[in-house]
Amino acid sequence: MGLSIKDFSEMSELSPQTLRFYHSEGLLVPAIVDEDTGYRYYDFEQVQEALLVSALRGAGMSVKDVRRAVEAPDTAAGLLHEYTEGLRRQREAEDEAITTARSLLTSWPEVRRREVPEMTVLSTEVAVVAVEKHRGQPDQYDWDEVAAAVRAAVAELSALAEEHGAAVAGAPWFTWAGETHEQRQRALTPEGPHWLAKVPVTAEARQLAALAERVDVQTFEAREELAIHLPGRATMPKHATAQLRLVTEVPEGLFPDASTQRHILHEDGTETAVRLSPLSGDHT
Template sequence: MLSIGEFSEMCHLPPQTLRYYHSEGLLVPAGVDERTGYRSYLLEQVEQAMLITVLRGTGMSVRLVRRALDEPDAAPALLEQHSAEVERRRQAQDEAIRDARAFFRSWPKVRRRHVPEMTVASKPVPGTSAGRNQDEWEEAEAAVAATVQDVVKTVESCGAVVSGPPWRALAGETPEQSRQILAGEGPCWLVKVPVTADEDALAALPGDVEVQIFEARDELSLFIPGKSSIAKYCTALSRLIPHPLDDAYADLTRMRHLLHDDGVETTAAITPIPRTSLSH
């Protein structure tokens, strides 16, 4: 029998780690002195400790390691499952690092610009919510992305050319759309894709894609890099709302969320304040 100290040296595992593995039922000592509580191990248990160390070194949880040891035939599949999850986390961390670097290279600033008139293909995003929490927000983002891909594929198949970044906007262009949003029925979002096309190409678009003229306007714009989130959306609002304007205001009912490859650009139309209001 080996003392916990001897076993610790053989396995290169600290005694506190061995105690933790014991409490989790992962590596149970061969014997425990009832009076002193001292743990002792068998030489054969070094192999099990080695396997545990190998699997834990991959970042596997104790629960998953225990299952791999209890079900040796399932261990390879569990390892592949864990490897895929590690890769997903690594990609998410890489994306977060890129976003953080982008923030500190150039902190997002509100800009004013003029947007010319353009033709857009518009389509409602089916079954979306406004995004009351992060899960709903991500679900809506996925639905928006799928609708953008669908509209882009449709317009290109009809001979039209996508002429700028697509965007999403709240679906409140008609009384019925506004009613549906207030009733929580959806759709809550519309997708807009700028296009250049002749009349024949536009006429060939299916009925669920509406051709509209986006009127020229001045607007405030704030680009935030990386994946969209509720926090980033609220940050954009907090920057756009108080931005100082002469005899005008940022109209939040006429917002756009332009979907760039490296982030989301939130804009709000600049609406002049009527002179009668200024006089009062």
């Protein structure tokens, strides 16, 4: 008649309770179920299927996904790859969170005052990221999506610079798209764009002239800044924390010009910086 649930349990190293649960979920369905006694009997060949089920479940796959893999073996490899990619992304997020927590517990990032020299930068609009609007609350962005869009724009600018023989001369950044009246008007609409990406470069005059035919080439004026670097990926709480720290730690006689705020991209996090201007209004 086949293997009893007890014998099959011993051969598959799956408890009778687990086998009954799998049966109810459409996994490892017994070859025969005695209608009178309800006893389950399995074929010897099902031990092989049990081995696959145990391996996939041991990897952490859900019963639903394991059933899909068993029912359609040609999709099993793809399902496992999809699952392992999800685990990898989750692990990366956990590792990043651990690194951020360790950094914050060791010492909170400090606000720094510094002089920034004049730079030549390439500038371009960043692909629009949808704004989350909630009544009675400030508009919010998915900062992961913003970061991805910004890095894509930065990659394009860097490639363009290399194509024309220019050299990237520092960390890129992004800033609110409000440098012109037209940009400010568009930035207030859902269609945007809302951000500009900036890449500092060094290049000869002829290279800059060629670049200017393809992209906006600007002079970033020297200025005094207040900056804070928060580790890890950008999030709304980090963004809000940066704003708070920059506003509350302004030196006497100066004010932070919010319209000049920039978010500088580093491998280990994002640095938020704002220009310091004298209260007298003299920006020289």
